[in-house]
Amino acid sequence: xxxxxxxxxxxxxxxxxxxxxxxxxxxxxxxxxxxxxxxxxxxxxxxxxxxxxxxxxxxxxxxxxxxxxxxxxxxxxxxxxxxxxxxxxxxxxxxxxxxxxxxxxxxxxxxxxxxxxxxxxxxxxxxxxxxxxxxxxxxxxxxxxxxxxxxxxxxxxxxxxxxxxxxxxxxxxxxxxxxxxxxxxxxxxxxxxxxxxxxxxxxxxxxxxxxxxxxxxxxxxxxxxxxxxxxxxxxxxxxxxxxxxxxxxxxxxxxxxxxxxxxxxxxxxxxxxxxxxxxxxxxxxxxxxxxxxxxxxxxxxxxxxxxxxxxxxxxxxxxxxxxxxxxxxxxxxxxxxxxxxxxxxxxxxxxxxxxxxxxxxxxxxxxxxxxxxxxxxxxxxxxxxxxxxxxxxxxxxxxxxxxxxxxxxxxxxxxxxxxxxxxxxxxxxxxxxxxxxxxxxxxxxxxxxxxxxxxxxxxxxxxxxxxxxxxxxxxxxxxxxxxxxxxxxxxxxxxxxxxxxxx
Amino acid sequence: xxxxxxxxxxxxxxxxxxxxxxxxxxxxxxxxxxxxxxxxxxxxxxxxxxxxxxxxxxxxxxxxxxxxxxxxxxxxxxxxxxxxxxxxxxxxxxxxxxxxxxxxxxxxxxxxxxxxxxxxxxxxxxxxxxxxxxxxxxxxxxxxxxxxxxxxxxxxxxxxxxxxxxxxxxxxxxxxxxxxxxxxxxxxxxxxxxxxxxxxxxxxxxxxxxxxxxxxxxxxxxxxxxxxxxxxxxxxxxxxxxxxxxxxxxxxxxxxxxxxxxxxxxxxxxxxxxxxxxxxxxxxxxxxxxxxxxxxxxxxxxxxxxxxxxxxxxxxxxxxxxxxxxxxxxxxxxxxxxxxxxxxxxxxxxxxxxxxxxxxxxxxxxxxxxxxxxxxxxxxxxxxxxxxxxxxxxxxxxxxxxxxxxxxxxxxxxxxxxxxxxxxxxxxxxxxxxxxxxxxxxxxxxxx
Numbered sequence: 033x034x035x036x037x038x039x040x041x042x043x044x045x046x047x048x049x050x051x052x053x054x055x056x057x058x059x060x061x062x063x064x065x066x067x068x069x070x071x072x073x074x075x076x077x078x079x080x081x082x083x084x085x086x087x088x089x090x091x092x093x094x095x096x097x098x099x100x101x102x103x104x105x106x107x108x109x110x111x112x113x114x115x116x117x118x119x120x121x122x123x124x125x126x127x128x129x130x131x132x133x134x135x136x137x138x139x140x141x142x143x144x145x146x147x148x149x150x151x152x153x154x155x156x157x158x159x160x161x162x163x164x165x166x167x168x169x170x171x172x173x174x175x176x177x178x179x180x181x182x183x184x185x186x187x188x189x190x191x192x193x194x195x196x197x198x199x200x201x202x203x204x205x206x207x208x209x210x211x212x213x214x215x216x217x218x219x220x221x222x223x224x225x226x227x228x229x230x231x232x233x234x235x236x237x238x239x240x241x242x243x244x245x246x247x248x249x250x251x252x253x254x255x256x257x258x259x260x261x262x263x264x265x266x267x268x269x270x271x272x273x274x275x276x277x278x279x280x281x282x283x284x285x286x287x288x289x290x291x292x293x294x295x296x297x298x299x300x301x302x303x304x305x306x307x308x309x310x311x312x313x314x315x316x317x318x319x320x321x322x323x324x325x326x327x328x329x330x331x332x333x334x335x336x337x338x339x340x341x342x343x344x345x346x347x348x349x350x351x352x353x354x355x356x357x358x359x360x361x362x363x364x365x366x367x368x369x370x371x372x373x374x375x376x377x378x379x380x381x382x383x384x385x386x387x388x389x390x391x392x393x394x395x396x397x398x399x400x401x402x403x404x405x406x407x408x409x410x411x412x413x414x415x416x417x418x419x420x421x422x423x424x425x426x427x428x429x430x431x432x433x434x435x436x437x438x439x440x441x442x443x444x445x446x447x448x449x450x451x452x453x454x455x456x457x458x459x460x461x462x463x464x465x466x467x468x469x470x471x472x473x474x475x476x477x478x479x480x481x482x483x484x485x486x487x488x489x490x491x492x493x494x495x496x497x498x499x500x501x502x503x504x505x506x507x508x509x510x511x512x513x514x515x516x517x518x519x520x521x522x523x524x525x526x527x528x529x530x531x532x533x534x535x
Numbered sequence: 536x537x538x539x540x541x542x543x544x545x546x547x548x549x550x551x552x553x554x555x556x557x558x559x560x561x562x563x564x565x566x567x568x569x570x571x572x573x574x575x576x577x578x579x580x581x582x583x584x585x586x587x588x589x590x591x592x593x594x595x596x597x598x599x600x601x602x603x604x605x606x607x608x609x610x611x612x613x614x615x616x617x618x619x620x621x622x623x624x625x626x627x628x629x630x631x632x633x634x635x636x637x638x639x640x641x642x643x644x645x646x647x648x649x650x651x652x653x654x655x656x657x658x659x660x661x662x663x664x665x666x667x668x669x670x671x672x673x674x675x676x677x678x679x680x681x682x683x684x685x686x687x688x689x690x691x692x693x694x695x696x697x698x699x700x701x702x703x704x705x706x707x708x709x710x711x712x713x714x715x716x717x718x719x720x721x722x723x724x725x726x727x728x729x730x731x732x733x734x735x736x737x738x739x740x741x742x743x744x745x746x747x748x749x750x751x752x753x754x755x756x757x758x759x760x761x762x763x764x765x766x767x768x769x770x771x772x773x774x775x776x777x778x779x780x781x782x783x784x785x786x787x788x789x790x791x792x793x794x795x796x797x798x799x800x801x802x803x804x805x806x807x808x809x810x811x812x813x814x815x816x817x818x819x820x821x822x823x824x825x826x827x828x829x830x831x832x833x834x835x836x837x838x839x840x841x842x843x844x845x846x847x848x849x850x851x852x853x854x855x856x857x858x859x860x861x862x863x864x865x866x867x868x869x870x871x872x873x874x875x876x877x878x879x880x881x882x883x884x885x886x887x888x889x890x891x892x893x894x895x896x897x898x899x900x901x902x903x904x905x906x907x908x909x910x911x912x913x914x915x916x917x918x919x920x921x922x923x924x925x926x927x928x929x930x931x932x933x934x935x936x937x938x939x940x941x942x943x944x945x946x947x948x949x950x951x952x953x954x955x956x957x958x959x960x961x962x963x964x965x966x967x968x969x970x971x972x973x974x975x976x977x978x979x980x981x982x983x
Contacts, residue, residue, distance in 0.1 A: 083783060124629075141801040181667065320632070322645075367702060472539075
């Protein structure tokens with residue numbers, strides 16, 4: 033009887049332990065076809081010193097247990113498929129399933145990067161068409177699809193700038209980065225061999241033109257700018273910023289993280305941008321997959337083209353495509369093999385589904401963000417009043433008076449069935465609530481979100497405790513991050529005692 | 536458009552609620568002259584059926600239907616449909632980096648299990664949540680050794696994957712690292728004498744791969760001894776993870792950079808794969824990339840969080856250990872599911888089958904007059920042979936018999952023209968290996 037009560041109070045899938053704790057010697061979930069060649073004796077062929085002993089603690093479970101284990105784990109995640117995921121700057125939009133299907137086709141997923149190029153024309157044509165589409169969308173002259181993610185795209189872009197300046201005799205010393213930028217920008221500049229100079233945002237959250245003019249000199253290699261900024265505000269002065277940089281021989285790098293506000297509406301190439309990366313896992317809908325994989329193509333103006341990473345995709349006579357391994361001025365390779373090809377396939381499938389209608393997606397994304405902004409104004413503090421593009425940034429200034437901060441509101445949002453917005457970023461807004469609904473949300477879903485946010489604002493005023501102790505409905509409550517960092521437990525070990533979570 | 540959930544009326548009503556007359560008004564901050572007036576010149580819109588048709592047409596222009604003896608850092612292995620079933624669950628596929636731990640416990644626990652599996656395989660204390668691939672993992676391992684030793688000279692074995700070395704050179708160029716290459720001996724493994732000669736107390740790291748690019752298995756002890764004698768760190772790259780089902784893990788290494796592609800990820804024309812960095816516990820605060828750690832909630836239940844974030848770019852900005860943000864999480868999940876399915880016995884059996892098939896293939900090839908082994912070190916599922924004529928010519932004959940032949944080593948290693956890197960995994964039936972050997976024999980017998 034007791035046991036039944038226990039199950040009723042906590043469903044078994046809430047008690048799932050670690051896979052290692054289910055293991056029992058002799059169980060297996062995978063069988064190979066019988067060996068059809070003579071069996072080689074490892075000790076004889078390799079020599080005993082090269083052989084390993086049994087892998088201690090390695091899982092031994094059956095197929096149903098594996099399937100159930102990971103299915104149960106999956107139920108503890110929020111996901112776009114379950115509801116709105118309004119993480120600002122992350123562009124959590126619908127991930128069409130046909131993209132998954134085509135990336136797994138025989139002849140696509142099965143291809144080896146070193147197979148002869150005459151047997152890879154299909155792969156190369158996919159790459160070529162994606163290049164052309166992205167060049168059209170960005171208004172740039174040349175592109176590389178090699179970088180594995182946005183941050184690697186940033187590095188590639190800065191290395192291109194460095195190689196270009198080096199070719200002219202001086203790679204220069206410094207990269208300018210606004211204080212509202214993503215953390216990857218300064219981290220990348222350092223790897224590219226530059227020192228970082230932070231630019232303070234102007235009163236409206238935009239680049240302070242006069243301040244910039246004073247900072248740009250012959251030591252400055254580039255400015256890295258995000259447009260729209262991380263406040264979701266369009267940088268109107270971009271062409272002027274480009275002029276200021278170009279006048280001193282410096283280049284303009286655009287972080288394309290927020291391209292979902294621009295695609296089909298305006299083109300960075302027309303705005304004076306020299307080089308930019310795209311996050312295909314944001315704007316072009318390749319699944320975030322719990323943190324990756326992504327892809328970070330880098331589009332550039334002609335002057336940077338000679339420095340692109342090898343291999344270079346080139347058109348030969350008769351329309352044949354080839355990957356050229358050698359270019360004298362190339363920055364080299366940033367990852368092994370051609371690219372995160374499977375991600376590129378998904379991005380192209382996404383673009384083909386929209387065609388020129390990409391513009392409609394952008395419009396809907398901006399419509400949703402402005403709709404949410406309008407409905408929540410007054411309930412939450414709006415620190416920057418310029419028009420919003422694809423995302424809106426509020427602050428917790430009103431709720432702070434009752435001791436409720438942005439993290440509390442975010443956690444309470446979970447109880448209402450939503451993933452939190454981005455908290456505490458950008459850094460220039462104390463207690464930021466950064467909301468990006470994307471075009472994938474219906475008006476109904478936006479309204480539900482707005483209602484939830486209003487209700488939380490009300491709770492913060494009348495019963496702040498319920499907000500401060502949220503979430504109340506999840507499998508685990510707020511976790512002790514300080515303990516996790518102080519004494520890190522980063523792996524399971526056979527000797528570890530069973531946790532109370534299994535009770 | 537089928538992906539967009541709004542009717543024209545709803546759009547109008549939402550605009551009215553905002554107080555905007557038209558959608559253009561919402562873009563009014565973009566100066567008129569920079570706004571696109573014409574539609575983008577890109578193909579589409581395509582229906583779902585048209586999207587599928589486009590990619591099926593491209594697939595037909597590739598190598599489907601050919602037997603391939605390529606490895607060289609990308610391996611064909613059996614995969615269970617269970618792996619794809621799991622990673623296509625929307626809760627994994629369409630979730631973000633698990634910063635909000637309370638509603639990301641599935642991803643976080645899976646990462647914790649991945650880290651554990653990687654530690655078990657590599658014999659190291661801690662492993663991260665993934666890097667882009669083996670090449671960037673090896674590169675970041677070297678940067679980590681630079682931070683830990685404060686030194687800038689790096690000795691890289693020439694038997695390390697040429698593309699891994701290329702990537703390292705790209706990253707090293709502007710960070711002050713000086714990369715020198717160490718030759719290989721007649722065995723195919725690192726020339727330890729040459730290594731000892733080059734080692735001084737200014738060396739941050741010695742980088743070796745095992746099985747190395749030629750398939751040869753390295754002995755870690757002499758490499759570690761030589762490196763440690765001058766205070767340098769040993770970085771071991773592993774491009775073929777399945778070898779760890781059979782081979783002794785690099786416990787002597789200070790940092791291990793692993794490519795996890797062999798664990799359930801298709802070749803996919805070169806990516807996405809998943810790199811991993813594993814190392815001793817004392818080095819964890821210099822590790823790049825995300826780490827999941829175990830903790831408890833305030834009710835005392837076990838849970839997992841991303842931890843030690845003060846190493847990372849979103850907290851430390853220009854002082855971070857790396858600029859990596861997005862990693863290869865879903866690929867790491869695929870590897871976790873795949874390894875769990877294989878289990879202790881399955882992984883060993885898969886490794887043993889690779890060994891047996893490669894041994895069989897070598898024996899078949901050595902029956903052909905003029906074919907001989909290049910190196911004599913033991914190998915796992917890849918080996919190098921010298922042919923009596925150009926590998927490229929032989930391979931063009933093989934293509935006519937629907938065989939993608941072995942990798943010609945002459946481009947990355949000019950001294951190894953006529954040498955070929957042959958890979959045979961458990962996926963290759965005996966009949967195909969025999970057909971391959973027969974085709975090589977016929978190719979060599981063709982008049983010049």
